[in-house]
Amino acid sequence: MAASCSSSSSAGACGSILQSTADQLLLEVKREAEESGSISEDLVSALLFVFQAPLHQALDLLDRGSVTRYYCTAGRELYRVRGSGGRFYTCLTSSDYCSCPSFVYTVLVKQDSLLCKHLLAVQLGRALSAGARGHVGSREGEEEGKSSSLPTVDEVCVTDEEFGRMLMIASGEMDTTVPPGGEGPR
Ligand SMILES: [Zn+2]
Numbered sequence: 133m134a135a136s137c138s139s140s141s142s143a144g145a146c147g148s149i150l151q152s153t154a155d156q157l158l159l160e161v162k163r164e165a166e167e168s169g170s171i172s173e174d175l176v177s178a179l180l181f182v183f184q185a186p187l188h189q190a191l192d193l194l195d196r197g198s199v200t201r202y203y204c205t206a207g208r209e210l211y212r213v214r215g216s217g218g219r220f221y222t223c224l225t226s227s228d229y230c231s232c233p234s235f236v237y238t239v240l241v242k243q244d245s246l247l248c249k250h251l252l253a254v255q256l257g258r259a260l261s262a263g264a265r266g267h268v269g270s271r272e273g274e275e276e277g278k279s280s281s282l283p284t285v286d287e288v289c290v291t292d293e294e295f296g297r298m299l300m301i302a303s304g305e306m307d308t309t310v311p312p313g314g315e316g317p318r
Contacts, residue, residue: 154182154246158259165263165282183252186245189216190252194283199257201287204295210302211257211285213250222302223254231305257285 157179164171180187193199198214211223213230221232228251229235235248247255261284290298 150182150246157182158255161256161259162263162266165260166266169264169267170282171260179256183246186247186249186252189249190256191283192216193249193253194257194260194285197283197286199253199285201257201285202290202295202298203287204290204292206292206295208295210295210298211250211254212298213253215250220305221250222298222305223251224302225254225258231302254285257283261285 157175160175161171161179164175176187183190193213193216196214200212201209202212203209209225211225213221213223215221215232221230223230228247230239230248230251232248232250235251238244239246239248239251246252260282264282264284
């Protein structure tokens, strides 16, 4: 079915609507994680509707603790995700970028998905971690025993130098040749 979603002038109007829905859902994930230490079935269904199949894979990656956040004193951050095949990919949240091939083909070229499973795992992990921090920090320790079963993301602080090196490695991971900064909103 041909989607009449013309991208002649502004690149992908439908995409941006979907994107804002996705953003709202991620905020909702954070809120629910913060309030109840879990996310509801309804929310998972909504996430599945927007993100589709990669959602399961992303949750699986999070469950396995495959997502690690690296940050440096300059305030920059990147994520390293261990893919199901054992290979590591680098995700940048500042520009929604992942070094995996699927990101190039499915997200950039075919525009079949909003995010690859790695970036989705990162986005969910961020929301869950932020929510979990809020939840753990909440005053009443009534449910102390069962803190929360939500997967969170490991965090590693690196020096600015190390961080720069990791970015270099990330660009090397990209084995597909994509012209850098060909087209992009200013
Ligand atoms: Zn990826």
